[in-house]
Amino acid sequence: MPIISRPDEFNAEDLYVDLRAEFGIPLYLKCEGFNFAGSIKLKAARAMVAAARRSGRLRPDSILVESSSGNLGVALSVIAASQGFRFVCVTDTRCNLATRQLMEALGTHVHTITEPLPEGGFLGARLAHVRQLCEGDSRYVWLNQHANEDNWAAHYRVTAPAIARAFPALDVLFTGAGTTGTLMGCARYFKQFRPATRIVAVDSVGSVTFGGPERPRMIPGLGAGIRPPLLDESYVDDVVHVDETDTADTCHRLAGGGFLFGGSTGTVVSGAARWLAEHAAGRETTAVAIAPDLGERYLDTLYQNTWVEQLHHNAQRATT
Numbered sequence: 001m002p003i004i005s006r007p008d009e010f011n012a013e014d015l016y017v018d019l020r021a022e023f024g025i026p027l028y029l030k031c032e033g034f035n036f037a038g039s040i041k042l043k044a045a046r047a048m049v050a051a052a053r054r055s056g057r058l059r060p061d062s063i064l065v066e067s068s069s070g071n072l073g074v075a076l077s078v079i080a081a082s083q084g085f086r087f088v089c090v091t092d093t094r095c096n097l098a099t100r101q102l103m104e105a106l107g108t109h110v111h112t113i114t115e116p117l118p119e120g121g122f123l124g125a126r127l128a129h130v131r132q133l134c135e136g137d138s139r140y141v142w143l144n145q146h147a148n149e150d151n152w153a154a155h156y157r158v159t160a161p162a163i164a165r166a167f168p169a170l171d172v173l174f175t176g177a178g179t180t181g182t183l184m185g186c187a188r189y190f191k192q193f194r195p196a197t198r199i200v201a202v203d204s205v206g207s208v209t210f211g212g213p214e215r216p217r218m219i220p221g222l223g224a225g226i227r228p229p230l231l232d233e234s235y236v237d238d239v240v241h242v243d244e245t246d247t248a249d250t251c252h253r254l255a256g257g258g259f260l261f262g263g264s265t266g267t268v269v270s271g272a273a274r275w276l277a278e279h280a281a282g283r284e285t286t287a288v289a290i291a292p293d294l295g296e297r298y299l300d301t302l303y304q305n306t307w308v309e310q311l312h313h314n315a316q317r318a319t320t
């Protein structure tokens with residue numbers, strides 16, 4: 001029986017959904033949404049804050065500031081509240097309402113960017129705002145998840161070893177790519193200790209992370225308008241791109257079976273199912289995919305018909 005006194009002390013690290021029986025996909029889904037921040041970002045937030053405290057950069061009068069499409073913002077809100085720091089989260093209009101409200105309920109000040117930059121999109125505009133805040137007040141401490149080595153190190157130390165323990169003969173691991181912290185931490189661990197496991201990155205169509213042309217995207221979490229500084233493609237065996245309309249279809253399919261997951265889980269499962277059908281059909285393959293969060297935060301977007309209709313409309317416009 002876990003008993004905790006700090007909200008970041010608990011994380012369900014060993015929960016997998018077998019998608020074979022119910023959905024016909026030969027995939028185990030590692031569920032990362034069962035903690036007090038509701039997502040995998042709790043691990044990165046915890047590691048980055050601990051390192052900043054250890055180094056003396058983060059002091060009692062510091063104000064944490066971070067650019068986040070939502071989940072890291074919530075995770076830092078949880079930790080900032082628990083450790084007595086002030087926190088400003090810079091997000092953009094794609095951030096779900098529930099996510100913003102959650103951060104505010106935890107005492108965070110949320111700055112919402114409404115205009116993307118012509119080059120660099122919303123992410124570029126968010127980063128410019130963070131830089132402006134830091135230049136104006138020396139109390140601001142920017143952990144910068146996009147370039148912070150403790151972001152990937154958290155997954156190298158915790159996420160990847162947990163998967164390797166649970167699946168000693170893992171053939172393929174699918175992970176989504178946002179900052180690429182999860183991807184790089186897992187990829188570095190498996191290349192070092194389990195080199196037979198193939199590492200497949202899953203990204204959204206319209207993200208520039210792996211060099212594709214930029215296109216507007218509506219689902220937060222995966223993909224980037226600027227190439228992630230943490231990414232080292234030499235650790236990645238393959239990349240799959242998923243259209244956001246397929247993401248929504250997969251989320252709805254999983255919800256139809258009682259599993260309400262977040263947007264990137266739909267992306268990762270959709271990409272993994274396609275990859276497995278192309279590369280492993282008819283072969284016994286042990287495959288794991290990482291589900292970064294659950295679906296409640298997406299009730300006003302992915303799980304609303306009008307929003308999904310808009311998604312289809314935008315996708316159609318982008319291809320014609």
Ligand SMILES: Cc1ncc(COP(=O)(O)O)c(C=O)c1O
Binds near residue numbers: 177220263292
């Ligand atoms: C919704 C969502 N998708 C994807 C990811 C993977 O992100 P990253 O590449 O930044 O580790 C995260 C990380 O927390 C997430 O919260």
